[in-house]
Amino acid sequence: MTMTDAVGVAVAARVRDLTKTYGKGDAMVRALDGVSLDLVAGEFTAIMGPSGSGKSTLMHCCAALDTATSGTVFIGDRELGKLKDKELTRLRRDEIGFVFQSFNPVPTLSAEENIVLPQSIARRKPDREWFDTVIETVGIRDRLGHRPNQLSGGQQQRVAVARALVGRPTIIFADEPTGNLDSTSGAEVLDLLRRSAADYGQTVVMVTHDPVAASYTDRVVFPADGRIVDELRNPDREGVLDVMARMSAPAAEA
Amino acid sequence: MASTVGDVVVRPAGTDAASEPTTRTVDSTLVDELEGVEGAARVDGNVTAFGVYVVGKDGKLIGGNGPPSIGGNWSEAPAGHDLEGMDIIAGREPEKQGEVLLDSRTAGEGGYVIGQDVNIVTATDRGALTAELVGIIGFPEGGSLNGATFTAFDTRTARELFLDGKDAFTDIWVTAEAGTSRGDLAEAVTAALPDGVEAVTGDDAADEAASAIREAVGFLTTFLLIFAGISLVVGAFLIVNTFSIPVAQRSRELALLRAPGASKKQVTRSVLLEALVPGLLGSTIGLGLGVLLAVGIRSLFAQFGLDLSGQSLIMAPKTIPAAYAVGVIVTMGAAFFPARRTTKIAPVQAMRDDIAMPESSLRRRFLIGVVLMLGGGAALAAGLTDSVPRPLWFVGGGIPAILLGVASASPVISHPLLSAAAWIYARLFGSIGALAGQNSLRNPRRTTATSSALMIGLSPACTMAIVGDSAKASVDRTIEENFVGDYVVSSLVGQSFSTRIGREMADVPGVESVWAQRFAISQMGGEGQGIGAADPATMRDGFKIDMVEGDLSDSGRRHGRRRRDLCRGGGARGRRRRRGSARRRGARDGGRRFVRREPTALLPDRDHPADPGRRGPPGLRQLPDHRHRWSVRRAGRPRRGRGEVADRHRQGPAGLRCRATRADRPAGVDDLRAARARAVHRGAGHRQHARVVHHRAHARGRAATGDRSQPAPAAADGDPRSRW
Ligand SMILES: Nc1ncnc2c1ncn2[C@@H]1O[C@H](COP(=O)(O)OP(=O)(O)OP(=O)(O)O)[C@@H](O)[C@H]1O
Ligand SMILES: [Mg+2]
Numbered sequence: 003m004t005m006t007d008a009v010g011v012a013v014a015a016r017v018r019d020l021t022k023t024y025g026k027g028d029a030m031v032r033a034l035d036g037v038s039l040d041l042v043a044g045e046f047t048a049i050m051g052p053s054g055s056g057k058s059t060l061m062h063c064c065a066a067l068d069t070a071t072s073g074t075v076f077i078g079d080r081e082l083g084k085l086k087d088k089e090l091t092r093l094r095r096d097e098i099g100f101v102f103q104s105f106n107p108v109p110t111l112s113a114e115e116n117i118v119l120p121q122s123i124a125r126r127k128p129d130r131e132w133f134d135t136v137i138e139t140v141g142i143r144d145r146l147g148h149r150p151n152q153l154s155g156g157q158q159q160r161v162a163v164a165r166a167l168v169g170r171p172t173i174i175f176a177d178e179p180t181g182n183l184d185s186t187s188g189a190e191v192l193d194l195l196r197r198s199a200a201d202y203g204q205t206v207v208m209v210t211h212d213p214v215a216a217s218y219t220d221r222v223v224f225p226a227d228g229r230i231v232d233e234l235r236n237p238d239r240e241g242v243l244d245v246m247a248r249m250s251a252p253a254a255e256a
Numbered sequence: 257m258a259s260t261v262g263d264v265v266v267r268p269a270g271t272d273a274a275s276e277p278t279t280r281t282v283d284s285t286l287v288d289e290l291e292g293v294e295g296a297a298r299v300d301g302n303v304t305a306f307g308v309y310v311v312g313k314d315g316k317l318i319g320g321n322g323p324p325s326i327g328g329n330w331s332e333a334p335a336g337h338d339l340e341g342m343d344i345i346a347g348r349e350p351e352k353q354g355e356v357l358l359d360s361r362t363a364g365e366g367g368y369v370i371g372q373d374v375n376i377v378t379a380t381d382r383g384a385l386t387a388e389l390v391g392i393i394g395f396p397e398g399g400s401l402n403g404a405t406f407t408a409f410d411t412r413t414a415r416e417l418f419l420d421g422k423d424a425f426t427d428i429w430v431t432a433e434a435g436t437s438r439g440d441l442a443e444a445v446t447a448a449l450p451d452g453v454e455a456v457t458g459d460d461a462a463d464e465a466a467s468a469i470r471e472a473v474g475f476l477t478t479f480l481l482i483f484a485g486i487s488l489v490v491g492a493f494l495i496v497n498t499f500s501i502p503v504a505q506r507s508r509e510l511a512l513l514r515a516p517g518a519s520k521k522q523v524t525r526s527v528l529l530e531a532l533v534p535g536l537l538g539s540t541i542g543l544g545l546g547v548l549l550a551v552g553i554r555s556l557f558a559q560f561g562l563d564l565s566g567q568s569l570i571m572a573p574k575t576i577p578a579a580y581a582v583g584v585i586v587t588m589g590a591a592f593f594p595a596r597r598t599t600k601i602a603p604v605q606a607m608r609d610d611i612a613m614p615e616s617s618l619r620r621r622f623l624i625g626v627v628l629m630l631g632g633g634a635a636l637a638a639g640l641t642d643s644v645p646r647p648l649w650f651v652g653g654g655i656p657a658i659l660l661g662v663a664s665a666s667p668v669i670s671h672p673l674l675s676a677a678a679w680i681y682a683r684l685f686g687s688i689g690a691l692a693g694q695n696s697l698r699n700p701r702r703t704t705a706t707s708s709a710l711m712i713g714l715s716p717a718c719t720m721a722i723v724g725d726s727a728k729a730s731v732d733r734t735i736e737e738n739f740v741g742d743y744v745v746s747s748l749v750g751q752s753f754s755t756r757i758g759r760e761m762a763d764v765p766g767v768e769s770v771w772a773q774r775f776a777i778s779q780m781g782g783e784g785q786g787i788g789a790a791d792p793a794t795m796r797d798g799f800k801i802d803m804v805e806g807d808l809s810d811s812g813r814r815h816g817r818r819r820r821d822l823c824r825g826g827g828a829r830g831r832r833r834r835r836g837s838a839r840r841r842g843a844r845d846g847g848r849r850f851v852r853r854e855p856t857a858l859l860p861d862r863d864h865p866a867d868p869g870r871r872g873p874p875g876l877r878q879l880p881d882h883r884h885r886w887s888v889r890r891a892g893r894p895r896r897g898r899g900e901v902a903d904r905h906r907q908g909p910a911g912l913r914c915r916a917t918r919a920d921r922p923a924g925v926d927d928l929r930a931a932r933a934r935a936v937h938r939g940a941g942h943r944q945h946a947r948v949v950h951h952r953a954h955a956r957g958r959a960a961t962g963d964r965s966q967p968a969p970a971a972a973d974g975d976p977r978s979r980w
Pocket of ligand 2: 177
């Protein structure tokens with residue numbers, strides 16, 4: 003499932019020279035400009051960068067939800083670009099959990115149905131005990147029967163996190179999972195994500211703008227203008243703020 | 257009794273039930289002779305004539321449009337072949353002149369009860385007559401004349417009316433004894449028959465009649481099928497369009513299923529299932545509406561005179577699965593293709609923007625559209641210029657191709673137009689207008705899908721309007737080009753009518769001359785050939801004829817020879833249409849004449865109303881001489897005298913129609929028509945002065961020529977109702 007790199011660390015996902023452009027001619031945008039990144043198995047990684055730096059794009063490309071213009075993405079030992087549609091579908095369903103930046107629930111399904119959607123698509127029974135744990139942690143038990151349009155933004159986000167976790171995927175991509183949450187519920191969600199990595203060996207990647215959220219993780223990478231420009235291990239709030247200040251300084255001067 | 261048929265039918269050789277009755281008859285002595293044939297239970301002679309109309313008490317013609325108006329004698333011949341026979345259900349049979357039987361429906365519609373005088377209009381020399389209703393006939397065991405009217409006289413009166421008093425019958429029915437097969441009886445009867453008379457089983461006669469009717473209503477079937485085809489194409493297109501809009505909008509939602517791992521198959525299947533339900537529902541409702549519409553159309557046809565009420569609606573079992581199959585397949589197909597389109601792009605791409613259709617697919621659509629348009633245009637041109645075999649197929653294929661091509665290319669084609677519209681909106685309505693313009697430009701597919709639906713919905717409406725007007729215009733032009741007269745008087749129901757009317761018209765003060773022409777369809781080498789007959793003066797003055805060769809003035813003397821040419825000469829002679837061939841033929845066949853545009857060969861006719869005692873040329877003897885259609889022409893000042901003709905015939909020519917031969921005289925026609933209506937239906941009319949009335953009479957029937965096995969084709973006058 004995972005490959006081991008030269009140093010002997012298992013790698014859950016590997017990105018090499020990934021480029022993604024939108025539009026063409028004058029209107030062309032380079033969302034990703036040759037990104038290379040290894041996501042270590044069982045690690046909780048945060049991606050922090052200015053808005054528009056290509057974080058979401060990177061996540062989409064890694065999660066087989068979008069196609070890159072060039073470059074390669076490996077999930078485990080499989081290169082996404084070489085997979086057939088069927089295999090990609092199975093990968094999305096069984097091995098990847100994704101929390102969209104703006105959660106995209108299926109509007110016609112209830113919160114619970116949305117949460118177990120990957121399992122119902124696969125015609126599998128969700129693990130009830132784990133389901134309960136996740137629901138309890140994100141705190142939406144009393145909202146399970148509601149439709150997405152009856153949920154607040156924060157509740158929707160928690161539903162999204164629950165869906166990404168319930169299937170116990172190998173990799174969880176979370177695009178600003180706590181962006182709409184108050185600090186208490188945000189902390190609970192972050193704790194859950196950290197436990198997923200620490201206790202269950204899942205690889206968790208999270209985009210965030212919050213240095214506190216980043217301090218929950220094992221590692222923070224900093225993209226800017228379509229490239230990874232910096233990286234912190236075992237970050238704390240101050241360290242993250244330092245890097246952020248460093249990164250924005252030249253921009254402020256310019 | 258036209259709706260039923262005897263076991264064995266004895267008739268003049270070469271007749272078939274498909275043809276309209278001719279003046280040919282079988283001798284009445286045959287009845288007695290055939291009674292001696294072994295296996296014959298009884299023998300009955302029938303006199304049958306068409307164009308015998310009953311005028312209701314309100315002065316309106318009963319039936320007559322579509323199903324025939326049959327007259328004849330009453331005999332108690334039982335219908336063979338297990339068919340329901342007609343019987344007298346009230347009153348008694350007619351015994352002498354002045355007594356008549358009516359079928360129950362006709363009597364009911366006319367408001368006649370036994371003992372009352374019935375007004376009857378015949379196409380015979382007698383014209384109109386009145387007779388006392390002495391009995392009513394019907395089907396005691398249930399059955400119907402299918403909208404035909406039946407008027408029965410005693411045999412002598414029927415003969416006087418329809419057979420010039422000849423001691424003869426139109427045909428003879430022989431009824432088989434129990435235990436004798438119809439085939440055997442037919443053989444036995446045949447053996448007893450003189451030359452020139454034949455016997456067929458009733459089954460064969462019925463088949464002949466049925467196939468003739470089928471052929472006669474064939475145009476209707478074709479027309480309805482074409483209409484159904486157009487509806488189907490339009491409907492399918494609209495469905496495809498309708499589905500492509502929500503699926504485009506739903507591509508986002510489908511992508512939401514794709515993201516957590518729904519396969520293409522699952523997404524497609526869900527869309528198909530979703531389409532299945534409206535497909536089934538729509539088909540069901542459509543079937544129901546179709547039945548309702550059929551009922552409605554039937555009563556509409558009855559309004560226009562094609563009375564189908566005698567026939568119950570037929571709902572073939574295969575209609576139902578066919579309707580469901582079409583409905584469901586079209587709906588699911590319509591849902592499938594857009595769904596497949598959305599599953600082709602990455603989930604995020606679909607999620608981000610429901611309009612994110614790749615530019616290349618638009619370009620491909622445009623290219624496909626252009627190819628379709630060009631191909632369709634080429635096919636259309638090829639078909640229209642007759643430069644390919646089966647040109648109709650090319651035309652029929654080209655038009656839909658162009659239509660689909662335009663629809664397919666429309667997102668690109670419409671872009672400049674939409675841009676212009678957007679600019680104008682922005683100018684006129686400021687930022688709101690700019691928004692509107694941008695919206696229509698944002699998703700060209702959606703915008704054009706909507707307008708294509710409108711486009712394709714309007715096109716059949718336009719088609720029908722244009723076809724209708726063109727047909728009208730072409731009839732007008734045909735009349736204008738071929739008729740020298742001012743007015744054409746013809747039967748309202750496309751049937752022949754009495755020569756008497758023509759003579760009476762000739763007597764109208766101010767009438768300059770009345771021209772008569774008979775018309776018949778004959779078979780020549782298997783091809784239908786219209787034959788017109790008129791006297792030489794009428795030919796000279798009443799028609800616009802390109803004389804190819806010869807001289808009209810000497811045609812009278814030579815008609816005998818010409819008759820033989822025409823009747824026995826076989827196929828090629830009758831062909832015209834192409835002027836070149838007409839010329840060639842004309843050149844070879846001295847006195848033959850061709851009307852330039854009409855497929856009509858002309859023969860001299862001595863049976864001009866002015867000279868009623870004389871028979872027509874021998875070759876046309878089989879044209880029933882009482883079955884005339886008249887054209888009336890009025891010259892001089894159009895506003896005068898239109899009431900006169902009608903007024904003179906207020907009792908007589910029920911259901912006559914008058915139309916102008918030239919478009920620049922519409923007022924005159926309308927007035928004349930209105931006056932005719934008044935005269936005929938209400939017995940009122942204006943006395944005015946008709947200065948000149950020409951007329952022509954057309955007779956329809958068959959000449960005894962050529963291939964008998966084929967039914968007579970429709971009359972060439974283009975009036976579909978005359979095809980019955
Ligand atoms: N569909 C698209 N078409 C054109 N440009 C796009 C598209 N999607 C993203 N971009 C551009 O690509 C760049 C990266 O976008 P992305 O969404 O990855 O940023 P982000 O880092 O997630 O920002 P944020 O923190 O605001 O979520 C941006 O400049 C954005 O404008
Ligand atoms: Mg983002």
